[in-house]
Amino acid sequence: MIGRFAPSPTGPLHFGSLLAALASYCEAKSQGGRWLVRMEDIDKPREMAGTADHILHTLEAFGFEWDGAVVYQSQRTPLYQEALGQLKAKSLIYNCDCSRKEIADSAQQGIDGLVYPGTCRHKTAIKSPHASRLIVDSNPISFQDAIQGQIQQNLAHSVGDFVLKRADGLCAYQLAVVVDDLEQGISHIVRGADLLDSTPRQIYLQQLLGHPTLQYAHIPVASNAAREKLSKQTLAPAIDAAQASTLLTHALNFLGQQAPKDLTSHSANDILQWAKQHWAINKVARQRSIVLS
Ligand SMILES: [Zn+2]
Structure with missing residues (x-):
């Protein structure tokens, strides 16, 4: 089992990206799988300098450990x-x-x-x-x-x-994602439901390139009070490493995992340990988006 988190370095990680990182990490690690990080930096004109490194440092500060070297799409033309x-x-x-x-x-x-x-x-x-x-x-x-x-x-x-x-x-x-997922041996894709409508295009490409369909799980996206998906475009705030424990606990609850109340007082590493041990994908709400409270 191999999962992945694939951010685009067009801005710092926000709560929506944390959800995708956490869910994909827990799904892979709870089953003894590998978890890869891939930088989707193919669209160089949209990229902000230094953002890819900032994203990796933020993931580390939140306790995430990825397997193998980070792959950069810009190097895979x-x-x-x-x-x-x-x-x-x-x-x-x-x-x-x-x-x-x-x-x-x-x-x-x-x-x-x-x-x-x-x-x-x-x-x-x-x-x-x-x-x-x-x-x-x-x-x-x-x-x-x-x-x-x-x-x-x-x-x-x-x-x-x-x-x-x-x-x-x-x-x-669509092409870069499919080629990378196949080449990296990804078996399980966990990501935001905003990509659900892209999945049939990716499955079609997999079929044409002679590969089996991967396993998919699309988590609800977090939206703001105006029901817009949290994103760089909707000016979602960057996640702050100083708030890692609070944000991870909040993210677990958003994903239906019923974190114990005292979990926020633990370190990010301890929270991820708890998350791996207790992860149950069937507790994630079957919704395409949830308004953040
Ligand atoms: Zn034409």
């Missing part, structure tokens, strides 16, 4: 290119020079933005710069999420052919 080449060889990739406006003018709203209508599938002359899209089909993708239950999605209806390589030349998130 050849792996993503190789996967793209495999899909091209199967004639599953085509170039797309549509502008945002062209797509907006002809597309329907889908599960995660607009459903790309396939405009460029049969175009013969494509301008540069252009993106590369993956052809999807209409066979439903379904999987059993350990927290959210049975999930099914039809990619053709809900997403459309999606981008694997962006017009700016960067590998898209």
Whole structure:
């Protein structure tokens, strides 16, 4: 069993990231598994200098210990290119020079933005710069999420052919995640439910690259009083290492783990020990988001 935590270094860790780190850590460590940390720094223009190191120091201050060396997506472009080449060889990739406006003018709203209508599938002359899209089909993708239950999605209806390589030349998130999870031997993915709608795209990519579907568990995301997900965009405050014990206990309770009242008076390391020993994923609420109290 191998789990992972994969933050993007676009800002310091906030309570929402702590939930994902804690849940993925407990799920792996409670079963004697390995827990890896991967820095999703593929989008260099969005990155804040020094943030990756800050995130790692914060994880340490909260008592987390990861197995093996931290992997940086920015150093793995050849792996993503190789996967793209495999899909091209199967004639599953085509170039797309549509502008945002062209797509907006002809597309329907889908599960995660607009459903790309396939405009460029049969175009013969494509301008540069252009993106590369993956052809999807209409066979439903379904999987059993350990927290959210049975999930099914039809990619053709809900997403459309999606981008694997962006017009700016960067590998898209969906491809990088799938390639890394496979290459790192990840077996169990525990992350926020905001990524639930991406999972069928990732399962589809796994299938095309000849790999089995991984085990998934999507925890509820923490939202603020305005019901916005805590994130860098909604200005979620950075977690403070001086508050590690309080925040870890709060996070355990958010995840339904019923931490004893005196747990906050213990060190972060002791709290993680307790968490590993008592972790029960079936206690996590089957909700996509929970408003923080
Ligand atoms: Zn196009």
